[in-house]
Amino acid sequence: MVYPPPHTSAATCTTAMRSVRDALDLLGGKWKLPIILGLSEGPKRFKQLQRDVTGITAKMLSKELKELEMNGLLTRHVQADTVPVAVTYTLAPYGTTLYPVIGALHNWGQLHRHRIMHTGEDGHPAPSVPEAAAVPNVA
Amino acid sequence: MVYPPPHTSAATCTTAMRSVRDALDLLGGKWKLPIILGLSEGPKRFKQLQRDVTGITAKMLSKELKELEMNGLLTRHVQADTVPVAVTYTLAPYGTTLYPVIGALHNWGQLHRHRIMHTGEDGHPAPSVPEAAAVPNVA
DNA sequence: CTGTATCCATGGAGATACTG
C-alpha cells in the first residue's frame, strides 16, 4: 500500500465520494486545471494564456475563464484606458488552494509517464511501482 | 499563499502542464475517480459498484471498467463456476497510487463545500480560507 | 487585443431492451 485510503468505512466512503464529485463538477473538463496551472505562474492576459494552455480555442478559454471567475478561483481586471484594451487574469487566493490537487495530478502524471516508458503503452507493469514524488501538505 | 506552486519557471510549468494533461487524459470524465474511490473500499462486484457509484449506468460502468483495466489500474476476476457468474473488480497496486490524487480532490471538495455554505453558492467569500484538511505525504 | 456569434461535427451519456 502506497498510501492509506482516504476512508475506512462505507459511510466514510460515501462522504468521500460526495466531496470528490463536488470537486469534479467544478474542475472537470479538459481545460480548468490546465488554466489554473497556467495562471499559477502569475497574472496573464488572454492571449498569453491561450498560448500557454496548448490547444485551447478562444471560445473555450473565454467560457472556462468565465466559470472559474464565477467560482471565485480567479479575478479579471480590465485596463480600459489602453488601446487596445488589456485584460488580465489573476489567480485568486482561493484558486491557490488547488495547488495540492494540481500537485497530486502532476506527480501522478509523471509517475504514469515513467510507467508507460517501461511497459510499452499498456499491460501489467513492473511489479514494484516507483515511489511517487512527495505531495507536501498544505498545513 | 497557501502552498508553494508546483513550479518556479515557465519551463517547469510546461512540464507540469504535460503531466497534468497526461493524468487528466486517463482520469478525466465523470466516473473514473469515483469508481476508483469505490474500489478503494475493497474488491467489489459489478452490481455492488453500480450501487456505490451513484448515478452511473451499466453501460458507462462497463465501459469505464474496461478502460481502467486496460490501464492497469484494476483487475477483473471471473468466477465462472457459479451461477449466475460472479465478476469481481479489484484495485490493482498501481491503482492505489491514485490515493494522493483522490485525497487531494476529496480535501478540496470538502473545503469548497464549506466555502459554499458561507457565501451562498458563489461570489467572493470570506477573506480567510479555512485550513484544508491535511494531505498526508506518500513517503 | 479581447472577446462573441454562428455553424457544425463528434462523442458522452441516458433509456430501454435484450443475451448468456
Add this chain to the structure above:
DNA sequence: CAGTATCTCCATGGATACAG
C-alpha cells in the same frame, strides 16, 4: 448477475467570421 446493443439527445468543443 453481468453485461451488450440500439436509439437518441445534448453538451463539448472546433472553425470561422465578426465586433468593441
